[in-house]
Each structure stands twice: as structure tokens, then as C-alpha cells.
Amino acid sequence: MKLYNTNLSNYASKCRLVIYEKGVPVEIVPIPGGDLKSPEYLKVYPMGKTPSLQAEGQMIGESEVINEFLEEKFPAKPLLPKDPEGRAKSRSISRFHDLYLEPPLRALFPQVSAKEKDHKFIAEKLAEVTQRLDQLEGALSSGPYALGSDFTLADCSLTPTCFFMNLMLPMLGAAAFTTGRPKLAAWWAKVQERPAVQKVLGEQQEALMQRMQQGG
Amino acid sequence: MRLYNQNGSHFAAKCRVAIYDKGAPVEIVPIPGGDLKSPEYLRIYPLGRTPSLEVNGTIIGESEVINEYLEERFPEPPLLPATPEDRARVRAVGRHVDFYLERPFYALFPQLAAKDKDQVLIAAQLAEIRPRLDQLETLLAPAPFALGNFSLADCSLAPLMLYAQLTLQLLNAAPFSEGRPRLATWWAAVQQRPSVQRVHAEMLEAARQLMQSMDVSLAS
Numbered sequence: 524m525k526l527y528n529t530n531l532s533n534y535a536s537k538c539r540l541v542i543y544e545k546g547v548p549v550e551i552v553p554i555p556g557g558d559l560k561s562p563e564y565l566k567v568y569p570m571g572k573t574p575s576l577q578a579e580g581q582m583i584g585e586s587e588v589i590n591e592f593l594e595e596k597f598p599a600k601p602l603l604p605k606d607p608e609g610r611a612k613s614r615s616i617s618r619f620h621d622l623y624l625e626p627p628l629r630a631l632f633p634q635v636s637a638k639e640k641d642h643k644f645i646a647e648k649l650a651e652v653t654q655r656l657d658q659l660e661g662a663l664s665s666g667p668y669a670l671g672s673d674f675t676l677a678d679c680s681l682t683p684t685c686f687f688m689n690l691m692l693p694m695l696g697a698a699a700f701t702t703g704r705p706k707l708a709a710w711w712a713k714v715q716e717r718p719a720v721q722k723v724l725g726e727q728q729e730a731l732m733q734r735m736q737q738g739g
Numbered sequence: 740m741r742l743y744n745q746n747g748s749h750f751a752a753k754c755r756v757a758i759y760d761k762g763a764p765v766e767i768v769p770i771p772g773g774d775l776k777s778p779e780y781l782r783i784y785p786l787g788r789t790p791s792l793e794v795n796g797t798i799i800g801e802s803e804v805i806n807e808y809l810e811e812r813f814p815e816p817p818l819l820p821a822t823p824e825d826r827a828r829v830r831a832v833g834r835h836v837d838f839y840l841e842r843p844f845y846a847l848f849p850q851l852a853a854k855d856k857d858q859v860l861i862a863a864q865l866a867e868i869r870p871r872l873d874q875l876e877t878l879l880a881p882a883p884f885a886l887g888n889f890s891l892a893d894c895s896l897a898p899l900m901l902y903a904q905l906t907l908q909l910l911n912a913a914p915f916s917e918g919r920p921r922l923a924t925w926w927a928a929v930q931q932r933p934s935v936q937r938v939h940a941e942m943l944e945a946a947r948q949l950m951q952s953m954d955v956s957l958a959s
Contacts, residue, residue, distance in 0.1 A: 570874065581824055585838075588830045595823035607811035608794065614804040621838075622801075623786075658785065 536683030747945030
């Protein structure tokens with residue numbers, strides 16, 4: 524089993540975090556042809572996105588679908604609760620991340636390095652990020668992890684994007700994402716104690732430094 | 740257990756298909772206050788979206804999350820296959836609908852009723868829809884349903900494709916099944932499913948009411 528990966532992608536990082544947490548035998552490989560739209564990779568995965576997982580005779584795309592698959596295929600060290608209500612809660616947070624929290628942050632990526640910043644656009648997107656972070660604060664448990672005592676797929680979804688939140692919001696003149704959000708602040712401190720999280724955040728950091736050196 | 744529902748929402752319709760198909764004891768109720776942003780509903784579900792499912796005083800939002808929950812709470816008849824590989828195939832269809840296929844259709848909906856249609860926008864969205872439909876075609880393996888047995892993939896796809904068919908027809912674009920034999924086979928089969936027939940009828944009635952209120956005639 525093979526994960527087509529870029530270390531910088533927060534979506535690929537969601538899957539690496541699960542793979543490291545579970546210690547499962549998934550080979551993590553770079554994108555064939557070096558680019559998501561390379562002919563080599565499009566032949567493997569026509570959607571041309573990362574992550575994708577090559578399972579036996581089958582390509583699985585989309586980080587959430589991959590993480591559910593990994594959870595079912597390797598049920599040891601579970602990352603979903605046992606009860607349907609808890610599982611729904613974890614999935615809600617992952618979904619909230621993918622649909623509502625991450626897109627306005629992603630829209631801001633080009634603005635960080637833009638010579639001429641679009642301040643109206645930045646203000647709009649920051650307002651949207653702020654509202655989503657407040658909703659996330661409301662959805663988090665009292666800790667230590669997103670759902671409570673156990674580390675779950677919800678934590679795997681949030682962590683790699685919070686790497687970018689942490690760096691970008693101050694660079695765009697906004698408060699830290701944890702400011703005024705005590706549950707989120709405690710959660711962010713707690714997840715960073717985990718070796719798998721440290722490994723993923725380190726990989727994201729190194730990939731970002733490389734990208735910046737290339738002037739991207 | 741109750742589903743806060745609008746019959747015209749294809750996201751809510753995804754959950755109704757699952758509920759009807761399973762015969763699950765879920766009460767289907769309108770949005771409190773009559774509006775997704777009413778104070779009454781925002782108190783229940785602060786995101787103010789439909790569908791949402793109330794379970795013992797807690798709220799589960801998002802159609803895909805609700806359908807996974809219904810599958811776990813009411814496992815018979817199953818709407819997910821047994822193996823992780825096949826379950827991933829089903830989930831890939833749901834994800835494709837929600838993240839890639841639905842958005843350009845959603846962008847077109849206001850154009851259906853617009854007196855002065857924005858032909859540039861329409862052409863751009865139709866150009867986005869075609870590759871998304873081609874990608875969908877590769878995700879299907881109809882025999883006869885999206886992935887064999889009737890599954891959550893069919894629940895996800897059947898409601899949107901009803902609107903897709905109408906939208907393409909009203910904009911004089913080619914039907915989605917044209918040149919896509921798997922989609923064509925699937926569409927013929929899924930419309931025979933009683934749960935889908937019921938939901939499609941509910942959606943058409945809601946669409947008819949909405950269009951009447953906007954003074955648009957529906958060609959069908």
C-alpha cells in the first residue's frame with residue numbers, strides 16, 4: 524500500500540498523521556513526475572490531487588475517504604470512538620474542517636507572499652476564518668483532545684491546518700488562532716506532545732522552508 | 740430522532756433516501772421558524788443548515804455524517820458494503836458529489852430563473868461540469884446501482900442528478916447520460932427504486948412551488 528504524498532499539503536498530512544499514529548505499513552512516496560498534473564501522476568490518479576492511496580488494485584482519493592479506509596483496514600489503535608454518536612462527532616469535526624474552516628484559510632495562502640496585498644479580500648477571508656474558529660471552539664470538548672480523552676480522526680483533520688493557521692494569521696496582521704479561545708489553545712498545546720504530530724508538523728515546516736527558498 | 744428537513748434541498752434529500760430505504764424510525768420535520776437562519780433554528784443548530792439530525796438532544800449536521808450515523812444505528816438493510824475497499828468506493832462517490840460535482844450546478848441554479856441570463860457564467864460552469872461528470876463516470880460500476888447493490892453512493896447521487904437533469908435541460912445542454920453509458924445505466928436503475936421515486940417526487944414538488952413563486956415555468 525502506497526500513499527502519494529507531498530509533505531506540505533495539509534490534506535496529505537492528515538493521512539500521514541493517521542499512518543504514523545497507527546504505525547501501519549503504508550509506503551509514503553512522492554508524486555510521480557514531481558507534479559500533481561504531470562502525465563505520470565494523472566495516469567495513476569486522474570483527479571491529480573494529493574493525497575491518494577494505492578491499495579490492492581484500487582486508487583483511493585480524498586483524505587477523509589483514505590482515513591476511514593485506514594481505520595477500517597487497520598482497526599488496532601482505533602482513531603474513531605466505538606459508539607455511533609462519538610463517531611458522528613469526529614466525522615462532523617473533520618467535515619467542518621474540510622468544508623468550512625480550511626477553504627477561507629487556503630484562499631489566503633497567495634496573499635502571504637503577494638507583493639501587493641488585496642486588503643479588502645484579506646479582511647473578508649480573515650473575518651470568515653474568525654467565525655469558523657469560534658464555531659470550532661464551540662464544537663471542541665473540554666479536552667484534552669477534540670472529542671475528549673481519546674485522540675481521534677478529528678484531531679488528525681485539524682492539526683495540519685493549524686500548522687498554517689499558527690504561521691499565517693500573525694503574518695496577515697491577525698491575532699493568533701488560539702487567542703480568546705481557551706479550548707483551542709489547550710488542545711493545540713496538547714496535540715503537539717504526541718510524537719506522530721511532532722513528526723508531521725516537522726515535515727510540514729521543512730517542506731515550507733524549502734518552498735520559500737525556491738521563492739514559491 | 741428527528742431530521743430537520745427541506746424537501747427542496749438535495750442535501751436533505753440524501754438523508755431522506757437513506758431513511759426511506761432503511762425504513763428507519765426518524766421523524767421528518769420542517770425547519771423551526773420556517774427559515775434556516777431563524778433564531779429558533781439557530782438555537783438548535785448554530786450552523787443554520789439543512790439537514791440536521793437531532794438525537795437525544797444533540798445535533799448531528801452534514802448529510803454525509805448523518806448517513807454514516809444512520810448506517811451505524813440502523814444497520815439493516817445495509818447501505819455500505821462489507822469490505823473496506825468497497826466502502827471506500829462508495830464514500831468516494833459521496834465525496835465527489837459534495838466537493839466537486841455539486842458546486843458548479845449550485846452556481847447555475849440562480850441562472851434558471853434569471854430574466855437576463857449570464858451566458859459567460861453559464862458556459863464556464865457547464866465547462867466545469869463536463870469533466871466532473873466524466874470523473875463520476877469512472878467512479879461508477881453500475882450493476883445495477885452505482886457500485887452494485889444500492890448504497891449510500893446512490894443516496895448521495897440520486898437527488899443531485901434529478902436537479903442536474905432539469906438544469907441541463909433548461910439550459911439546452913446535453914443530458915448528463917449522453918456519452919456516459921455507466922451513468923445512463925445507473926440513472927435508469929435508480930429511478931426504479933421506491934425510496935428514490937418518493938424523494939424525487941418530493942423534490943419536484945418543492946421545485947415546482949419555488950419556481951411558481953418566482954414566476955418561472957418548468958418545462959416538464
